[in-house]
Amino acid sequence: QSVVTQPPSASGTPGQRVTISCSGSNSNIGKNTVNWYQQLPGTAPKLLIYSNNQRPSGVPDRFSGSKSGTSASLAISGLQSDDEADYYCSTWDGSLRVFGGGTKLTVL
């Protein structure tokens, strides 16, 4: 049971915009930045967003992040079949790093 909560699943059709939420508290998201990761089956997580809304080099601008208060969101626009994966938010709670439970995104 993680201290930051994500919906277990999300879905969308190609071309659509989907958002994935990450809900926490004042001790974690409320006072720390949020990263987002994409994980394909059998592979290591890949960083999509850091510091709430910054994209690393090479990540398409279809991916965007935001944070407000104790919640954060990942938005994916122009959904593609390749986006079907698990997505995790990550932040800090005191000196401990925490991951959300993950959201499985299905492209219908």
Next chain:
Amino acid sequence: EVQLVQSGAEAKKPGTTMKIACSISANIFTTYFVHWVQQAPGKGLQWMGLIDPTDDFTTYTEKFQGRITITADRSTHTVYLELTSLRSEDSALYFCSVAGFGSNNTYFDLWGRGTLITVSS
């Protein structure tokens, strides 16, 4: 090339100890904290703990307290994860990763490929 190279898969008996390695490129070894993350089959990412290789500072999540030790060998640029009293629930893929801002204020995030540990009698 900057990379994290993890040790190979292992089969362990319940009650025994695992110790797996993460070899880190020398040019980043003391720049970032090194994290260990557990992923059980079909489950999410569980952060286990971290080490600062510059001074061996460690912090662990409560779930593994008392069973986990993370160490760093500065001579070989290797970080180790030791987990004792293994049980079937410890069967998982274990990732090492480095993350943080470098001296040029660029965020760096790199993961190993994972080490599969199977605990079974």
